[in-house]
Amino acid sequence: MSLTMTLVGVNHRTAPLEVRERFAHGAHEVPGALGRVLAAGASGGVLLSTCNRTEFYLSDAAETALDAVWSLLGERLGDGREARPYGYLRRDRDAARQLYRVAAGLDSMILGESQIQGQVRDAWELSRGLAGAVLHRLFQSALHVGARVRTETAIGRGAASAPSAAVALAGKIFGELRGRRALILGAGDMAELAAACLVDAGVQVTIVANRTVERARAVADRLGAGAAAQTLDDAWEHFAVADIVIASTAAPHAVVTWARIAPAVARRDGRPLCILDLAVPRDVEPAVGQLENVFLYDLDDLQAVAGQGSAERRAEIPRAEQIVEEEVASFWNWHDTLAVVPVLKEFRGRMEAVRAAELERVFKQLRHLSAEDRDRLARFSESLLNKFLHEPTLALKREAEAGDGYLLVEALRKLFHLEREE
C-alpha cells in the first residue's frame, strides 16, 4: 500500500497577483475542482485557496492527477498559458511541512498573521468529504501547529491584517482620518472588517452592496456611527467626494473601471483619492491608478506595508520553524505507522490461518475431545499465537514510529511471503 502525499500549489512567492487572482477558487468551485483532480488518480484531496495561495493537497496521487491540477489551473489562466511555471510541487514530508508553515503564518506575506488559520480550517471543512484519512489528520494537526506556534512564540504579536494596513496606508496620505469619508464596495467579511477599522478611526463610512442593498444596510447597522448603505449604481458619483474607497466584492471581474469613475475624479480639484482593493480577483482596473491624484493599492501592496516593522516577529522565526519540524516529525511517525498496519494485518491473518488449519488437523486426530476441551484448546492456541506475535508487533510499531519501520516490514514480507500492496 502506497501512502504518498503531494502538494501542487501556487503562492505569492511564485506568482504575481494578476496570476493568483485567476487561480483563486470560490467555495462553490472547490468540490468540482477537487472531484476532477481525484477522478484523474488520487485517493484524497484538500484545496486551500486564499488570496495568497492556491494549493492542492493530494494523497496517493498519480502523475495524471498532478497533470490534472496543472491543466485545471492553466485553463483559468486562459490563452493557452501554462500554469506550471508559476507553481511548485512538494512531496510527503515537504508537503506536510509546507501546510504547517502556512498554518503557522510563516509562509504568509504578513508574517504571523492569524487569518490564515481560519482559512486552513475552512479549506479542511470544505473538502472534508474528499480529504481521506491522511489529509484529514494532516489538516487537523496543521491547525494544532498553527495554534502552538502562536502560543509558544511571539510571531503573531502585533501582526497587522490587510484591512488594518489599508487604514495605515490611507493615514500616510491623509494623516488624520477623523471626519474623512469612505466608500466600501462590498458587504462581505473583509469589507466589514475594513469598514470597522475605518469607523474606529473616525471615518464616515458608506457601504455599497454589489447585489442587494439589504445586505449593505445590515452591515451599516452593525457598524453604527452613522454608516450608510447604497447600491452600486449610485456609488460612482461618490468618487467625487469620498477620500477613501475600499473595494472588496466577490465579483469575478473589475467593477471599478476608468470609464466609470474618471468623470467623478475630475471634479475633485486635485484632492487625493485613496483606493484600496482588497479583493481577489481584483475589483479595480489597474488603469485607475493612472488617474491624477488617485492612489491605488492592491492586496500585495497592503501586505507589503503590513509586513514592515516586523523585526521582533522575524526574530521568532527559528523557534517557530523548530516547532514546525517537531510536528512534521510527529506527523510522519504517525504516517509511517500507517504503512505498517496493513502488513501487520496480513501477517496476523496469515498466522491466524495457520493456527486455524493446525487446530482443525489436531481436532481430526483427537476426535474423542469434548466440546469443552476443544474450546479450551482453541483458546490456548489463540493465546499462544497472541503471545508469540505480541513482541514482534510492538517492535514493528516502535520502529515505524521511530521512522525505521521500512526494513522490518520488508523483512517480514520476505520471511513470510506476504503480498506487496501498491
Next chain:
Amino acid sequence: MPSYLHFIALALYGAAAALALAPFAGRRAVPRGLLLAVPSAGAAFHVAGLTQLPSVGLAFALSLLAFFIVCLQIVSERLLRVSAVALFTAPLAAGLVGLALLLGLAPGAAPAAGRNVWLVLHVALSVLGLALLALAFIAAALYLLQFRELKAKRFGQVFQVFPPLERLDQLNRSALVAGFPALTLGVLLAIGYAVRFAGGFRVDPAQVVWGLFTWAVLGAAVWLRVGRRWTGRRAAVLSIAGFSAVLLVYLALKLASPGSERFL
C-alpha cells in the same frame, strides 16, 4: 562672542541634520524629544549671538534667516509632527550660519546710521516672510517626493519617515498664508521708513526690486492657494516654482550688482 555662539549653533544644527538623516542611514529613528531639543538648543545659542550683532548686512540677514528657519522647523514639528522637514531645514540652517560666519559676523560694529525700530522690524518681518517661503518650498519638495513614492508603491524609508501628504500640503499652505502678511508688513515698513526717514539709509534699487518681486510671488501663490483653492501636487509645484524664481532673481540681481554689502 557672537561668532563663538554662532559656532555652537552651527554644530547643533549640524547635529540636528544628522539626527534627521539617521533613518536613511539604516539607523533607528531618533526620539521626537531629541529632534526638538537639539535644534531648540541651537536656536537658543543662535538668538544669543544675534542679539549682539547690528541688524544690518548680508551676514546678519543670512544668520537671521537661518534662525527663523530653525524656529519654524521647531514650531512645525510641535504642531504638525513633521520631523522630516528637518531633513531640509537643519542642513539649510547650518549652511546659512556657516556662510554668515564666512562672510564675517561683526560683533560690536558700530550701528549703521539711520538704524531704528522701523528698520529692525522691516528686516525681521521680511526675513521671516522669506523663511516661510523657504518652509513652503521644503514642504512642497517633501510632498512631491512622498507623492512619487506613494504613486510608485514604494514603501521604503521615504514612505515611512516622511509625513502624510495632506499634512505636508497643510504645512505648505500655512507657510504661504503666514508668509504673505509678514512680507507685506515688511514691505510696508520699508515704504514707511523711506517716507519718514528719507535719506537716513542707503537702499540698493536691486534690493527693492527683489523684495517686491518676492512679495508678488508670495502674493500670487497665496491667491492661487486660497482664492483658487489649489491643493496637492499642483500647489506643491507652484511653491517650488515660486521659490525657485525668487532664488533665481536674487542670483541674477546679485550678479548684476556685484559688491553690494547689504541684502544682496
